[in-house]
Amino acid sequence: MIPRIFSHSRRERDGLFSLSRRDSEAVKGARGANAAVAECEGCGSTAGAVSCQSIFDELLARDFSDAAYFRVHRLLVDTYSLQHPDRYCASAKSLAAHLTGLCALLERGGDRAVGVAALRTWLDGRPRIQRPATPRFRGRLTVADVRKARAPEAYAAAVERWAQSTWKAYSSLHRLARGWVAEALDRRIPIRSR
Numbered sequence: 001m002i003p004r005i006f007s008h009s010r011r012e013r014d015g016l017f018s019l020s021r022r023d024s025e026a027v028k029g030a031r032g033a034n035a036a037v038a039e040c041e042g043c044g045s046t047a048g049a050v051s052c053q054s055i056f057d058e059l060l061a062r063d064f065s066d067a068a069y070f071r072v073h074r075l076l077v078d079t080y081s082l083q084h085p086d087r088y089c090a091s092a093k094s095l096a097a098h099l100t101g102l103c104a105l106l107e108r109g110g111d112r113a114v115g116v117a118a119l120r121t122w123l124d125g126r127p128r129i130q131r132p133a134t135p136r137f138r139g140r141l142t143v144a145d146v147r148k149a150r151a152p153e154a155y156a157a158a159v160e161r162w163a164q165s166t167w168k169a170y171s172s173l174h175r176l177a178r179g180w181v182a183e184a185l186d187r188r189i190p191i192r193s194r
């Protein structure tokens with residue numbers, strides 16, 4: 001059975017990966033028609049935003065075709081999403097999903113392949129949450145670093161390092177994330193009735 005993955009709204013999937021007009025004009029003006037691709041607005045990778053997305057898509061496809069790689073699937077999804085929040089964490093709910101997801105995996109020993117079901121139950125209960133601002137610096141490692149690791153063991157270790165690095169960059173939201181995870185896992189606050 002393919003585990004349920006948090007789905008993104010259409011707005012979040014839409015093209016926030018393209019360069020802003022101002023950036024495009026600046027690149028053209030400074031470097032001419034053969035301009036190098038600007039760094040990704042999400043993670044800062046100099047491989048470029050389009051490359052980030054294509055690497056992510058490639059890794060996702062491999063997850064679903066090879067169980068050896070699927071072992072860190074949820075860790076990949078949450079980490080990539082937090083590094084590209086304009087696209088994948090636009091709403092309070094989607095940010096909470098990935099933020100609590102990464103927190104539960106790294107600090108609560110959650111299943112790195114499929115995540116933590118109690119978090120999804122909590123989110124489906126429409127908790128009263130507001131979207132905080134995301135940090136501008138989102139970690140030194142990017143999906144481009146992860147792609148270099150080819151064998152499953154090396155790949156899992158690379159995803160773990162990338163996830164830890166990204167989580168550290170989100171330190172301003174650790175307290176909030178831990179509070180949400182506690183709500184979800186410990187059920188100290190009742191879920192609002194629908």
Ligand SMILES: [Zn+2]
Nearest residue numbers: 040042043052
């Ligand atoms: Zn990126």
